[in-house]
Amino acid sequence: MTCEEKWYLAIRRDPVAMFGMTVITVVTIMAIFAPLLTSYDPLATDLSIRLQGPSWEHPMGTDDLGRDLLSRIMYGAKYTLSIAAVVVMVSAIVGTALGLLSGYIGGKVDLALMRVVDVMLAFPSIILALVISGLLGSGFVNLLIALSLTQWPTYTRLVRGNTLSLKEREYVEAARALRAPRRWIIRRHILPNTLSPLLVVMTMDVAHTIIFAAALSFLGLGVQSPTPEWGSILRSGMPYLTTAPHIALFAGLMITLTVLGINLVGSWAQRRYDPKGHELAEVMA
Amino acid sequence: MWRYLVKRILLLVVVVWGITVLTFAMMNLAPGDPAMLIAEARYGTDLTSEQIEMVRAEEGLDSGVITQYGIWMGHLLQGDLGNSLVTGDPVWQEMGERLPATLLLAGFTMLIVLAVVVPLGLLGATRSGRWDRLVDILAMTGISIPNFWLGLMFILLFSVTLGILPSFGMSGPLSIILPAATLAVPMICMDLRLMRNSMREVMGEEYIYTARMKGLDNWTIVRRHALKNSLLPLLTFAGLQVGFLLGGAVIVETIFSWPGIGKLMVDSIMVKDFALIAGCVLLVGVLYALVNLATDLLYAAIDPRVRYDM
Numbered sequence: 143m144t145c146e147e148k149w150y151l152a153i154r155r156d157p158v159a160m161f162g163m164t165v166i167t168v169v170t171i172m173a174i175f176a177p178l179l180t181s182y183d184p185l186a187t188d189l190s191i192r193l194q195g196p197s198w199e200h201p202m203g204t205d206d207l208g209r210d211l212l213s214r215i216m217y218g219a220k221y222t223l224s225i226a227a228v229v230v231m232v233s234a235i236v237g238t239a240l241g242l243l244s245g246y247i248g249g250k251v252d253l254a255l256m257r258v259v260d261v262m263l264a265f266p267s268i269i270l271a272l273v274i275s276g277l278l279g280s281g282f283v284n285l286l287i288a289l290s291l292t293q294w295p296t297y298t299r300l301v302r303g304n305t306l307s308l309k310e311r312e313y314v315e316a317a318r319a320l321r322a323p324r325r326w327i328i329r330r331h332i333l334p335n336t337l338s339p340l341l342v343v344m345t346m347d348v349a350h351t352i353i354f355a356a357a358l359s360f361l362g363l364g365v366q367s368p369t370p371e372w373g374s375i376l377r378s379g380m381p382y383l384t385t386a387p388h389i390a391l392f393a394g395l396m397i398t399l400t401v402l403g404i405n406l407v408g409s410w411a412q413r414r415y416d417p418k419g420h421e422l423a424e425v426m427a
Numbered sequence: 428m429w430r431y432l433v434k435r436i437l438l439l440v441v442v443v444w445g446i447t448v449l450t451f452a453m454m455n456l457a458p459g460d461p462a463m464l465i466a467e468a469r470y471g472t473d474l475t476s477e478q479i480e481m482v483r484a485e486e487g488l489d490s491g492v493i494t495q496y497g498i499w500m501g502h503l504l505q506g507d508l509g510n511s512l513v514t515g516d517p518v519w520q521e522m523g524e525r526l527p528a529t530l531l532l533a534g535f536t537m538l539i540v541l542a543v544v545v546p547l548g549l550l551g552a553t554r555s556g557r558w559d560r561l562v563d564i565l566a567m568t569g570i571s572i573p574n575f576w577l578g579l580m581f582i583l584l585f586s587v588t589l590g591i592l593p594s595f596g597m598s599g600p601l602s603i604i605l606p607a608a609t610l611a612v613p614m615i616c617m618d619l620r621l622m623r624n625s626m627r628e629v630m631g632e633e634y635i636y637t638a639r640m641k642g643l644d645n646w647t648i649v650r651r652h653a654l655k656n657s658l659l660p661l662l663t664f665a666g667l668q669v670g671f672l673l674g675g676a677v678i679v680e681t682i683f684s685w686p687g688i689g690k691l692m693v694d695s696i697m698v699k700d701f702a703l704i705a706g707c708v709l710l711v712g713v714l715y716a717l718v719n720l721a722t723d724l725l726y727a728a729i730d731p732r733v734r735y736d737m
Contacts, residue, residue, distance in 0.1 A: 158564065257441060257445060258445070260441075260442050261442055261446055261448075261449050262449070264442055264445070264446055264719075265446075265712050265715060266674030266711070267674070268677065269673065269692070269708070269711055272692070272693070272696065273453055273692075273696065273704060274453060274456060276697070277453060277457040277704075278458070279457075279458065349570075349571065353573045356573060356575075357573060357678055360575050361575075361681065361693060362697070380579065383579060383582065383583055387583050390576070390583070391583075393576075394573065394579065394580070397576060398571055398572050398573065401573070402568060402571035405570060405571050406567055409563070
């Protein structure tokens with residue numbers, strides 16, 4: 143890939159992907175610099191200004207306790223992005239390791255691991271995440287555990303499939319003939335060639351982890367109020383849907399925009415790096 | 428074909444057994460003493476230690492994990508899922524009361540999806556360029572809108588602002604529209620793309636070329652030759668669609684208070700009704716596994732090109 147155009151130059155030619163990239167950049171800036179971008183404390187309540195609609199002082203209005211909604215959304219970006227980052231990293235690393243093991247060693251290890259994956263994938267993953275986080279109890283760390291536990295099988299299946307076909311390539315056979323150690327072959331030949339589809343799936347997975355995390359918080363199982371996570375902001379706006387719809391409107395709009403941005407970049411990356419890759423829908427299930 | 432059938436059914440048995448192990452394992456995830464949690468659900472928070480010990484003995488919680496799984500599995504094989512810890516009714520009965528609502532919702536949603544996707548897919552079959560771009564962006568938007576937010580926005584628009592559709596429960600034929608639409612929108616967006624891809628693949632086949640050589644017009648080619656063959660790849664995703672419906676139902680039913688399995692599951696999670704949670708998880712897992720098997724078999728039965736040597 144060394145002689146190819148750098149991705150950040152190539153993406154400029156695709157306005158739709160560029161829009162996605164811009165959204166991601168803005169949300170990331172919000173996540174890092176929220177304290178500099180707003181002078182409001184996201185936890186400071188002021189009941190005299192509760193449930194106000196958008197105004198110059200409060201561009202997104204205020205919530206049921208008179209907190210500034212825009213500042214809550216800005217601070218919330220940090221939670222949303224860090225949940226997605228941690229969950230995707232953990233499940234991608236674990237899933238990839240198991241997939242390499244399963245695909246390269248084969249035999250009984252492969253058979254056993256694949257049955258475990260089959261069982262995990264026998265559920266829509268939101269349902270597993272829901273049950274696990276419900277049983278573990280609410281909270282930030284439990285949410286991370288619940289989501290990571292449900293996401294790894296996708297990676298294992300993807301990496302295993304790739305490993306199986308890469309294993310038969312001539313250059314791997316050559317390396318084997320030269321008595322290269324197994325670990326070296328995996329590190330040098332298998333893993334680098336699995337990276338492109340892996341990164342594409344990881345991008346899409348970030349989007350779908352954001353939705354899952356928000357869904358669980360929305361149901362009251364993930365991050366709890368007063369933490370300004372987007373799903374829990376949306377939940378807190380639900381009782382006021384008739385009187386102060388702006389809370390639910392803005393919180394949900396932010397989730398949708400962020401997820402859309404990531405998906406647009408992901409689909410661009412797929413066209414570019416993994417054109418024969420999986421159908422979008424398969425990644426989403 | 429028979430060999431394939433037997434193999435797939437054996438695999439199903441293994442997966443279903445795995446589902447029971449996973450379900451049981453998850454029930455043991457809850458922190459704290461399960462006997463106490465069950466006792467709390469049964470007798471309230473004012474507990475004596477005798478009550479807790481009584482529950483522990485009754486539920487077999489004083490033995491090892493493997494033994495507990497054995498006992499649980501033994502009951503399960505006799506068709507006994509236990510009783511709800513909250514209401515005391517058999518889990519089967521609770522689920523049986525809720526299942527029709529979910530099936531109704533899922534069926535109605537599928538109807539909406541097909542009614543929109545098939546005509547649009549046909550219209551778009553011979554187009555490319557701008558239509559392609561539109562379908563891609565629609566698919567992206569569809570999978571990016573969280574269904575819990577979409578549902579709320581539908582309520583806001585159609586129930587609160589316009590006041591034309593009910594947003595709550597299952598009262599009259601109108602009340603199914605909003606939950607079904609919430610489930611259908613992302614599926615429509617996704618399926619349009621699936622249908623476009625499979626149509627494009629089929630339109631590149633040689634028999635389409637032959638039909639064109641015979642002088643048939645585009646519309647006849649699409650209707651007579653392409654349609655059936657392009658529906659076939661869609662079948663592969665039928666399992667996926669059901670997964671989407673089941674997963675979506677959990678959230679959509681909760682928002683709209685639709686009395687189905689999804690809402691039952693969320694409610695039982697909230698009150699930690701282990702027996703009921705286990706029942707719902709098992710039901711969803713087995714249902715999903717069965718649908719996937721049925722899809723594969725149907726696929727093999729319809730398309731003679733499918734090989735059975737897997």
